[in-house]
Amino acid sequence: xxxxxxxxxxxxxxxxxxxxxxxxxxxxxxxxxxxxxxxxxxxxxxxxxxxxxxxxxxxxxxxxxxxxxxxxxxxxxxxxxxxxxxxxxxxxxxxxxxxxxxxxxxxxxxxxxxxxxxxxxxxxxxxxxxxxxxxxxxxxxxxxxxxxxxxxxxxxxxxxxxxxxxxxxxxxxxxxxxxxxxxxxxxxxxxxxxxxxxxxxxxxxxxxxxx
Ligand code: 5GP
Ligand code: MG
Numbered sequence: 001x002x003x004x005x006x007x008x009x010x011x012x013x014x015x016x017x018x019x020x021x022x023x024x025x026x027x028x029x030x031x032x033x034x035x036x037x038x039x040x041x042x043x044x045x046x047x048x049x050x051x052x053x054x055x056x057x058x059x060x061x062x063x064x065x066x067x068x069x070x071x072x073x074x075x076x077x078x079x080x081x082x083x084x085x086x087x088x089x090x091x092x093x094x095x096x097x098x099x100x101x102x103x104x105x106x107x108x109x110x111x112x113x114x115x116x117x118x119x120x121x122x123x124x125x126x127x128x129x130x131x132x133x134x135x136x137x138x139x140x141x142x143x144x145x146x147x148x149x150x151x152x153x154x155x156x157x158x159x160x161x162x163x164x165x166x167x168x169x170x171x172x173x174x175x176x177x178x179x180x181x182x183x184x185x186x187x188x189x190x191x192x193x194x195x196x197x198x199x200x201x202x203x204x205x206x207x208x209x210x211x
Contacts (some may be wrong), residue, residue, distance in 0.1 A: 028190070028191055028193075028194055029194075031191075031200055031201055031204040032194070032198045032199070032200065032201070033198065033199040033200055033201045033202075034198065034199055035196045035197070035198050036175060036176075036178075036180055036196075036197050036198060036199060037173055037175070037183075037196065037197040038196050039183075039195040039196050041173075042078075042155075042172075042183060042195075042196070042197065043078075045172045045173060046075070046078050046079055046082070046155075046172070047082055049079060049153065049170050049172055050079055050080075050082035050083050051082075052170060053079075053083055053123065053153065053170060054082075054083050054084065054085060056151075057083075057085055057121065057123075058085070061119070061120070061121060061148060062086070062088070062119070062120045062121065063085060063086070063087040063088070063120065063121045063122075063123065064087065064088045064089065064090050064114075064115070064117050064120045064121070064122050064123070064147075065080055065087050065088070065089050065090070065122075065123050065125060066089075066090045066091070066092055066114065066122055066123065066124045066125065066138075066142065067089070067091065067092075067125045067126075068092050068093075068094050068124065068125065068126045068127070068134065068138060069091055069092065069093040069094070070093070070184070070186070070189075070192070071126065071127035071128070071184050071185050071186065071192075072125045072126050072127045072155075072184060073184050073192075074183050074184035074192065074193075075125065075127055075155045075172075075183065075184050076125045079125065079153070088115065088120075090112075090113065090114035090115055090117060090122075091111075091112065091113040091114070092109065092111075092112050092113075092114065092138060093109070093110040093111040093112070094107055094108065094109050094110065094134050094137070094138060095107070095108050095110050096108070096131075096133060096134050100187070100188045100208055100209050102179050102205070102209075104130060104131045104133055104134075106133065107133040107134040107137045107138075109137070109138070109141065114142075114145070117142070117145050117146070117147045118145065118146040118147065119146065119147065119148050120147050120148060121147065121148050121149045121151070122142055122147045122149065122150045122151070123151050123152075123153060124138055124139060124142065124150060124151070124152045124153065125153050125154075126138075126152070126153075126154045126155075127154070127155050127156065127183075127184050127185050128154060128155065128156040128157070128158065128180070128185065129154045129156070129157040129158065129163045129166060129168055129171070130158050130160070130162075130163055131160075131162045131163070132162050132163055132165060132166030135152055135154070135166050135168065136166055139152060151169040151170070152167070152168045152169050152170070153168070153169060153170035153171075154168050154170070154171055154172065155172040155173065155183070155184075156171075156172060156173050156174075156175050156180070156197070157171045157173070157174050157175070158174075158175055158176070158177045158178075159174060159175065159176050159177050160177045173197075175197075178199055179199065179200070179205075180197050180198065180199055181194065181197075181198060181199075181200060182194035182195065182196050182197045182198045183195065183196065183197050185197065187200060187205070187208065188208055
């Protein structure tokens with residue numbers, strides 16, 4: 001049983017009308033300003049990246065994929081299922097845009113579950129390269145752990161000098177210097193489950209930033 005303060009989520013299809021006790025979750029689509037990259041475009045590009053990464057790692061030794069949580073979760077899940085090589089997964093949680101931030105507040109490692117990465121080939125996977133602070137911080141930390149190599153894969157790279165100055169081995173898309181959500185990227189921890197990469201309406205940002 002759910003308490004009154006929690007939305008009851010029913011999984012059954014074709015339930016109409018909703019039974020008493022349902023809370024209608026607000027739809028996210030109406031908050032979208034425009035779709036920057038569609039789910040179809042993402043799927044095509046993720047498959048290309050996976051092919052490229054697979055080709056580059058066939059003669060390598062042991063591989064560990066390191067997604068940066070939470071933003072890279074969805075991208076990484078799609079990517080690694082198309083890389084048919086033996087791999088381990090190590091987790092790193094990094095915060096840079098906490099809560100309602102629209103710009104970086106500085107990157108901070110909140111937690112890690114990497115295992116022993118000595119002598120392993122690491123592939124860092126992140127959602128977006130913006131100021132470059134996160135990738136710089138994390139690649140520095142990983143190199144100190146004695147891996148055989150550290151490569152970086154980002155789904156998005158913003159069109160701003162700081163992002164261009166941080167090297168990335170694999171880049172999915174170059175995007176304008178705008179705040180985006182969807183496909184793992186959030187605003188205040190919402191919108192990660194949107195399948196496309198989108199911008200939000202100004203009024204939505206205003207509404208959510210007004211206390
Ligand atoms: P950087 O450290 O390069 O400035 O930013 C990297 C991190 O900031 C990303 O992993 C992501 O969590 C967050 N970030 C940067 N730009 C955006 C954006 O446009 N939208 C969202 N939702 N997060 C962003
Ligand atoms: Mg992130």
